[in-house]
Amino acid sequence: MLGIDDPQIWLAYILCFISAIGCIIYGALKWNDDSDDGEAE
């Protein structure tokens, strides 16, 4: 896959993207979520 034979490598390559996209989705979904928030003031 992706020109890489060893599954242990292409898995890492793909996981890098999946985790970064996961961070984007998480941040977007929680963008205005202040349900469990305590304000500093």
Added chain:
Amino acid sequence: MVLSTPVLGVIILVYLMVIFYLGWLGYKKTKQTEDYMVAGRQIHPYILALSYGATFISTSAIIGFGGAAGALGMGLLWLAFMNIFVGIFIAFVFFGSRTRRMGLNLNAVTFPELIGRRFQSRFIQGFSGALIGIFMPLYAGIVLIGGARFLESTLNINYDVAVLILTVIVAAYVITGGLIAVMYTDALQGTLMFIGMIFLLVFTYIKMGGVVAAHSALTAMNDLVPDSLVAGGHMGWTSMPAFGSPIWWTLISTLVLGVGIGVVAQPQLAVRFMTVKNDTALNRAVLVGGPFILMMTGVAFTVGALSNAYFYETLGQISVVVAGGNTDLIMPEFINSAMPETFVVLFMLTLLAAAMSTLSSQFHTMGTSIGHDFYREFIKKGELGQTINITKAAIAFTILASVVLAYILPISIIARATAIFFGLCAAAFLPMYSGALFWKRMTKEGAIASLLVGTFSSLFWLAFVHRSEAVPLGISKAIFGVDTILTGTWTVVDPILVATPLAFAVAIIVSLMTKPTPQEHLDTCFKK
């Protein structure tokens, strides 16, 4: 890296002027201790994310670890994955929100203070502060060398002058502007790094005919791995090393686990969770932080490995050979020969920004560790007074220590300093930091025991067992007459794999054997 154009000089000058402006802004906004230590707990999520990422990623992460990928191959992408998943997601979502809230509840302004107050122990705070003050200069020393080497080669100035210039510039805005100045400048530097690395990735793939074509070219080179590396377990740049081989152990234990997990317990990063006013800011920062780290380590490791295919195609040699055996030169060599000249200029700035953003946070953390945690809270028992002045003096002192270390340490130790510091932090701080946040039953005695066991077992393993440090240090040789007191696979197992589990075990056993923390104090710590 010889590139001496007036254009570069002008660009660097403009860059430094903006840095000074941001430093001045930090100085203007700093009115109380809390501003100086935790940026008034009012930092914007975007600035938090970039500041965290830019501090996390130094020049050595791009050049040093990128070069390591040039030699060892794409297996390092597991570290990139850990950097994103553990270093950003787990760190922000699980550690971040609890750290922020507890820091506020306990009115803590540094990482050692947070832990010290959670366990009601000045010893923990003082010892942690001293540990950071003593060992962080090692880590700061190598970042300083990286930045100064860059200035030396690009501006054609003397290395000693370069060290001095870099130190004075960074020290000036850290000492006067505190954490606000550090984080504002980090955000600018992080933005520059992001742009530089995107260009690097895109240019590299275009140059090599696309993603799949580039990877395939590298895969086709499996039989070109030098015999010395094959003997160590290297099976090609798009394959993992042979399971259990020395290279596999170095890759997995030192790089992927040591650096990948160690990051959670980094004091200069953990303190940033206390700089925002609510959890929403932390969640928003995850959105920026994940892609940022992907573009840093993900790109550096991919490009580092792919440089082999490029050099083989153009020069008929693999990267390590082109770089004369010094893996630190793989990335600079690749960038200089494969990238357009305008990009080289941009990338120079990327590297300078990477060095400065990490250095500034190290200076700030070392100073507050000695000035606030060790001197004020431990020696003076919390007595108020000249804290900020002492902290500033401590910043100046630890900077001096870093500069001196940068000169006197053997190069073989310096090259490993990042991994040493990350591993030491993981063993010493991770058990009590996670216990402080997630396990109410953890006691002061358990925390102290884990701190001491983690610190000393990690140092012991470094000095007497782990070959990469034990041999150049020579302590084992001097005392026992042998390079390492254990032999075989043990000598390639990183201290983090031994010391951290040991410290965790001690933390649990001692906590269960001692009196629980009073409920009243726990209520204060975990208050919503």
